[in-house]
Amino acid sequence: MGLLQGIIVGFKEILAHKLRSLLTMLGVILGVAALSTMFAFVEGMFSGWKQAIEEQGGxxxxxxxxxxxxxxxxxxxxxxxxxxxxxxxxxxxxxxxxxxxxxxxxxxxxxxxxxxxxxxxxxxxxxxxxxxxxxxxxxxxxxxxxxxxxxxxxxxxxxxxxxxxxxxxxxxxxxxxxxxxxxxxxxxxxxxxxxxxxxxxxxxxxxxxxxxxxxxxxxxxxxxxxxxxxxxxxxxxxxxxxxxxxxxxxxxxxxxxxxxxxxxxxxxxxxxxxRFSEISGAFSISLGIIAGISLLVGGIGIMNIMLASINERIREIGIRKAIGARERDIMIQVLVEAVVLSLVGGLLGVCMSLFLTQTIGAIISATFSKPIVRVGPLVFSFCVSVVIGIAFGLYPAFKAAKLDPIEALRYE
Amino acid sequence: MDTLPTDPLVAFRDVRKIYRMDAVQVAALDGVSFTVHAGELIAITGPSGSGKSTLMHLLGCLDRPTTGALMLEGRDISRASQNELARLRNQRIGFVFQSFNLLPRFNVLQNIELPLTYAGNDHHTRRRKAMAMVALVGLTDRAHHLPQQLSGGQRQRAAIARALVNDPAIILADEPTGNLDTKTGEQILRLFEELHGQGRTILIVTHDHDIAARTQRRIALRDGLIVEDTGTARSAFSVHRS
Structure with a gap:
């Protein structure tokens, strides 16, 4: 089965269960949003400090x-x-x-x-x-x-x-x-x-x-x-x-x-x-840990839903195997679904981060420096979400691929 | 030993399938031998627990025998790898199930395309072949319907189309009329007979004696053994153990 078709099937699966998919993606959305927003804020904070020092004579x-x-x-x-x-x-x-x-x-x-x-x-x-x-x-x-x-x-x-x-x-x-x-x-x-x-x-x-x-x-x-x-x-x-x-x-x-x-x-x-560098480094680390935990939770959410989803589809997997799907085909299918989930979650997270930095930035600009959005951290956060999808999709994918077709076909 | 002009399509040679449950060993098939030649229409009958499902699974390359040789088109599949078995299921076997087993979120055409997808066909080839099959089973105007929008008979036609799409060597039908009313079941049976008439090799697992009576050959199983093989001129050569 081609990769493109796998992706299409993955999207169909997401659209078939909109609410469930959204809830599943929420972890990844928040994680990615937290990660990239954090980057923007630390960046803004640091540049604000630099400017403040500049204003005091550099x-x-x-x-x-x-x-x-x-x-x-x-x-x-x-x-x-x-x-x-x-x-x-x-x-x-x-x-x-x-x-x-x-x-x-x-x-x-x-x-x-x-x-x-x-x-x-x-x-x-x-x-x-x-x-x-x-x-x-x-x-x-x-x-x-x-x-x-x-x-x-x-x-x-x-x-x-x-x-x-x-x-x-x-x-x-x-x-x-x-x-x-x-x-x-x-x-x-x-x-x-x-x-x-x-x-x-x-x-x-x-x-x-x-x-x-x-x-x-x-x-x-x-x-x-x-x-x-x-x-x-x-x-x-x-x-x-x-x-x-x-x-x-x-x-x-x-x-x-x-x-x-x-x-x-x-x-x-x-x-x-x-000292400011040190502080912003410490900020990055602690916020990064929070974002990391949130992404981890998102990943676990994906794994959970993928396990539930293959459990619902044991029979489907059995049918697919009976008509010639190899273990690899099933594995790719589940993996692609997990990655599509996290990918869409990642994209939404990036959008949410842009929204957050704009809104919060507008509110706090009076007392603090505006967050600075850079492409690099956005791409990084997005890639992290894809890696999460693959990492947490592997186990369900493996489990699905190893299902015995006879047992799976008998499953009600 | 085989003196026929053509090699058999399928040959079971003293096939055993033993399931281990804790300390107990259960022989689902206890030394079964028979051959199937191209173009045969065979009914496999037997009470539940007689081993007909196991026979079906082995023949369908879903499982491998514990001992004995299972030749499919001259090749021993009892030692084949999982990937090879998957390829054989895809290319050489067509499954038809009692409960149709269509994927519910895929329309008729997509369901029929699925084996072609796993065989690595491109989109246009898939579409073309699947449409031909849809026409063959008379579902052209239903091609874009989901299974739930179809009647039982139509679903089974779609399933048969899916089984045929990769031009398999053998069609395995497991109680294909079990979930259908008599009239619809009759139509499906006629479709099988029609396909048989076109030279297809078909095995129907059934406990319906009316169906069994209509096939040219009947193999009856009990307790993992063949107790009856009405045979044909060709199958007379298969070895019976009883």
Whole structure:
């Protein structure tokens, strides 16, 4: 019997028992859907993370964080200080390979921008122009803080897009307006890029950037009373191959400047990326196991139904054997039916996965990265379903093929 | 020993079939010898348990004898492999059953095509040969009906067409009229006689003496032995053990 005919017979068998076939296929459908949806989500999650890291300066970024001093150094705690502008300058002078620096101070309290009686909360940062490449900030209009602004302690401000829109109205011009921060008048010289609200939940996952508002570092220290201590100190290293060496050199410089008291750490985004890879790997494995179990259940379902189906058709198998079907013919027939079941299940599973990724993707895009559908994983999931069909069809097929024709013909 | 001008189509030589049930051995056939020549119409009779079903199964290549030789067209099939037996059933044997045994989800034409499929014929050949058979048994206007849409007599005609489609050496009919009313049974019998008239070799297993009386030769079995073989000029040469 030809393979094509076997497939046709398999389809007929499925159509003859629509509900039963559907229930049988359900395991495979869910398994394949789970598998390919999982692939899409992990893919989306990982790319979202990558983008998030990118938005924070990418893997070229080196950050100096404030840390608790180690226990052994506790007696010297009174001698410690936080990072200051001098540290940034020293690193720039002593460490080769650093392409940009961004010392930052943050206004922790009363971080409001006022305009004609309206107050808008913001993330107020005293910054240098180094923050633009390092923090991956994008200016929408006007200009950013210049060296001259810093030297003169100019009272100029670059507003976050949300802040500007709330104060002046969405389409109103913002530049050159006078706003107040802690009672100090500032001139608006620029507005940052607006990360659009999007998706059903409303909101871009980079939306937190929309409230970042910048004033010159020196102005923040002198006029707004943020203090000399830097809230963060970041460097950019263009040549990422030298990242580890530069990090070590920065550690050494700070070690020297800080009287060997280690109340800081130097960290790269690369480590973060590695951690994300690990997490997404763990996700893949655990979701993969769930999908695998579901496929296994699907396979068992197919085996079960094939066994039931050959039990119903013992007589038919007897007739087929009596008129000349070889063991191989019967085996192929049952196997083809199992494979057709899992094949159709696999196809439906892929369709369901596409539907799921579209729907869930639309719902969660506000808070999370969209799932990314790729052909590779879809094909893989589909192939898995076919393999399941063959694997779990083998035993029933073998059993059917070995039936004694005389017994089978006698079966009522 | 065989002095006939033609070799027999089938020859049973001291065939035994023994079934083992736990410690007990049951001889369903206990040394049976006879020959069948091409063109014969034979009735095999006997009470239930006499071994006629076993005889049928052996002759139909569904089973192999425990001892003895079973020659089909000069070939000993008692040592044939499962695949060879399947091929013989497909090519040389045509089965007709009491309960028709058509596949319920296949229409008449598809049922008749099935042996051709297993013989490896392409679609067009299958269609052509099956249509010829449908015409032969007078079911042309029913070719696309499912078995359940047919009367008993029509179903048996379809089954006979299926048995004939690969041009077998021998047709084995197991109580072919058992599930039919007298009138329809008579029509089926006439069809067999007609086929016999065309030179077909037919064996009918039956306990209906009216049928047995109409065949040219009758073999009666009891307790696994042949107790009567009315014989023909040809079958007189077969050895009886009693």
């Amino acid at each position: 893997i070229e970024k080196l950050s100096v964080d404030n840390n608790q001093i180690p226990e052994a150094q506790l007696p010297f705690q009174h001698m410690t200080r936080k990072r200051r502008r001098a540290d940034a300058t020293a690193v720039m002078l002593s460490v080769a390979g650093v392409s940009a620096v961004s010392p930052e101070v943050m206004l922790r309290e009363d971080a409001f921008v006022e305009y004609r009686g309206k107050r808008q909360w913001c993330e107020l940062v005293g910054a240098t122009d180094g923050i633009v490449p390092i923090g991956n900030h994008v200016l929408a209009e006007g200009r950013f803080i210049s060296d001259m602004d810093r030297k003169t302690g100019a009272r100029v401000v670059v507003l976050g897009s949300t802040v500007a829109a709330e104060l002046f109205g969405a389409r109103a011009p913002a530049l050159l307006r006078r706003v107040y921060i802690k009672g100090v008048p500032f001139r608006v010289i620029g507005v940052m890029h607006n990360y659009e609200l999007s998706g059903m939940g409303g909101g871009h996952f980079m939306q937190w950037k929309n409230r970042f508002t910048f004033v010159p570092l020196e102005t923040a220290i002198k006029r707004l009373g943020t203090g000399e201590d830097l809230s963060s100190l970041n460097f950019e290293v263009k040549d990422s191959a030298r990242l580890a060496k530069v990090a070590e050199a920065i550690r050494n410089t700070l070690f020297f400047l800080n009287r060997r008291i280690i109340n800081y750490s130097v960290r790269t985004n690369e480590e973060m990326l590695d």
